[in-house]
Amino acid sequence: MSASSVPRQVASPLRIAVVGGCGHIGLPLGLLLCDRGHTVTLVDVNAASVKTVSEGKVPFDELGADELLPKCLASGRLKLTLAAESVRDQDVVLVTIGTPVDEYLDPDIRTFDRVIDDVVQWMRDGQLLMIRSTVFPGVTERLARRVADRGIEAQVAYCPERIAQGYALRELTELPQIVSGCSPEAEERATKFFEDLGARVIPLSPVEAELAKLFTNSFRYINFAISNQFYMLAERHSADFGRIYDAVTFDYPRMKGFARSGFAGGPCLLKDTMQLASFNHNLLTLGQNAMMINEGLPRFIVDQLKSKGPLIHSTAGILGMAFKGNCDDPRSSLSYKLRKVLTLECREVLCTDPYIVDPSFVSLDECVAKSDFLILGACHSQYRDLVIDKPVVDVFGFLKKQAIR
Numbered sequence: 174m175s176a177s178s179v180p181r182q183v184a185s186p187l188r189i190a191v192v193g194g195c196g197h198i199g200l201p202l203g204l205l206l207c208d209r210g211h212t213v214t215l216v217d218v219n220a221a222s223v224k225t226v227s228e229g230k231v232p233f234d235e236l237g238a239d240e241l242l243p244k245c246l247a248s249g250r251l252k253l254t255l256a257a258e259s260v261r262d263q264d265v266v267l268v269t270i271g272t273p274v275d276e277y278l279d280p281d282i283r284t285f286d287r288v289i290d291d292v293v294q295w296m297r298d299g300q301l302l303m304i305r306s307t308v309f310p311g312v313t314e315r316l317a318r319r320v321a322d323r324g325i326e327a328q329v330a331y332c333p334e335r336i337a338q339g340y341a342l343r344e345l346t347e348l349p350q351i352v353s354g355c356s357p358e359a360e361e362r363a364t365k366f367f368e369d370l371g372a373r374v375i376p377l378s379p380v381e382a383e384l385a386k387l388f389t390n391s392f393r394y395i396n397f398a399i400s401n402q403f404y405m406l407a408e409r410h411s412a413d414f415g416r417i418y419d420a421v422t423f424d425y426p427r428m429k430g431f432a433r434s435g436f437a438g439g440p441c442l443l444k445d446t447m448q449l450a451s452f453n454h455n456l457l458t459l460g461q462n463a464m465m466i467n468e469g470l471p472r473f474i475v476d477q478l479k480s481k482g483p484l485i486h487s488t489a490g491i492l493g494m495a496f497k498g499n500c501d502d503p504r505s506s507l508s509y510k511l512r513k514v515l516t517l518e519c520r521e522v523l524c525t526d527p528y529i530v531d532p533s534f535v536s537l538d539e540c541v542a543k544s545d546f547l548i549l550g551a552c553h554s555q556y557r558d559l560v561i562d563k564p565v566v567d568v569f570g571f572l573k574k575q576a577i578r
């Protein structure tokens with residue numbers, strides 16, 4: 174997508190607050206809405222992010238956002254603030270804050286409640302409150318009750334975000350939008366909101382929409398666990414999973430959707446599988462098993478290496494610390510878990526990543542030159558054609574021209 178192409182303008186421009194507006198979801202969404210003609214206020218508690226974005230800089234990699242942000246600021250229709258009370262002056266309040274799980278892998282309800290209390294106290298009759306963050310079943314209806322309990326006649330909708338980070342601006346205009354409302358009017362207004370942007374809309378009830386989002390991410394997470402389990406089994410038989418994968422997927426439609434093996438990390442897939450299981454972990458045994466398989470992969474790789482000889486005098490190198498390829502985001506990346514395990518077993522561990530600035534990292538050349546063996550942690554394009562004259566573990570089957578192990 175070219176962010177500078179003439180965008181379709183909305184028929185009825187609105188005043189919109191995006192709470193969590195400097196985050197990975199809030200910022201691209203806010204920019205798109207502004208670009209389409211709405212007046213957007215990005216509300217965020219992170220003063221550093223608010224300052225960075227106000228200066229026209231996008232704090233993370235997001236395709237097209239670097240061009241779009243200055244354009245939006247220049248339009249005079251994009252504002253930034255730390256103050257939650259700015260939601261008072263809006264027609265629509267979008268919530269895009271993080272929704273983490275706690276130390277017991279249950280949703281951290283207090284975080285969400287605190288934000289809602291911050292926001293809802295400033296709301297007024299007639300507004301549309303739209304939740305975009307990924308929430309567990311029941312949160313939207315509970316929120317609607319809390320709004321009503323305060324005597325505010327506002328509409329509450331839940332319209333889950335489904336973009337892949339890094340490609341938000343393109344996907345926001347391409348993906349169908351799941352839309353739900355706690356009242357017919359809320360659903361109608363949320364539907365119009367997205368139809369105005371040219372999106373196709375799929376209506377569901379709030380709890381259906383909550384489950385739809387969580388089923389999607391859990392499905393993806395469990396799918397990766399299947400391949401990762403097969404990878405481990407192949408390794409135990411000294412077989413190459415990548416060759417088997419290529420064989421069973423070649424011209425054989427019934428294996429369509431069979432995922433490649435790899436580190437299934439990042440801020441969402443595991444977290445959302447746990448949100449789906451919330452307070453019912455016994456009801457999502459597939460999700461629990463997927464967690465054990467996916468999170469166990471770094472330890473499995475190290476144990477495989479150890480079974481071939483002691484590591485205690487060796488230097489290990491990790492290629493790629495981001496949670497996925499061509500991405501600058503280290504959140505919940507399994508490369509960090511791998512680094513921890515290797516640190517216990519090896520003399521030294523060297524890490525490199527072209528997208529992440531970290532004083533403890535070394536350059537790619539140094540990492541390759543000084544390591545006795547390497548492990549691919551993230552599928553950055555720069556690594557694809559590397560020819561390395563050393564043992565390399567590539568769980569993803571990503572590297573070309575590379576003899577593995």
Ligand SMILES: NC(=O)C1=CN([C@@H]2O[C@H](COP(=O)(O)OP(=O)(O)OC[C@H]3O[C@@H](n4cnc5c(N)ncnc54)[C@H](O)[C@@H]3O)[C@@H](O)[C@H]2O)C=CC1
Nearest residue numbers: 193195196197198217218219270271272288306307334338
């Ligand atoms: N990152 C992704 O690829 C996707 C994320 N989601 C969901 O979107 C939600 C947000 O995720 P991200 O944008 O990745 O998180 P993030 O951490 O990048 O952004 C959240 C933003 O909210 C701000 N914030 C926190 N508390 C606040 C408050 N009380 N008032 C105002 N701002 C506040 C933070 O400072 C931060 O800038 C989560 O529920 C996530 O599961 C959904 C689809 C994709």
Ligand SMILES: CC(=O)N[C@H]1[C@@H](OP(=O)(O)OP(=O)(O)OC[C@H]2O[C@@H](n3ccc(=O)[nH]c3=O)[C@H](O)[C@@H]2O)O[C@H](C(=O)O)[C@@H](O)[C@@H]1O
Nearest residue numbers: 334335336337338397433434435436437438439441496497
């Ligand atoms: C493409 C897609 O469906 N993305 C959904 C997902 O996005 P996210 O940014 O987490 O990327 P993604 O799923 O590709 O990688 C995660 C990990 O899997 C690993 N991964 C990836 C591909 C593969 O074949 N193997 C593998 O191990 C990879 O190395 C990562 O470690 O969650 C978002 C969310 O709700 O938060 C949804 O909105 C998105 O639609």
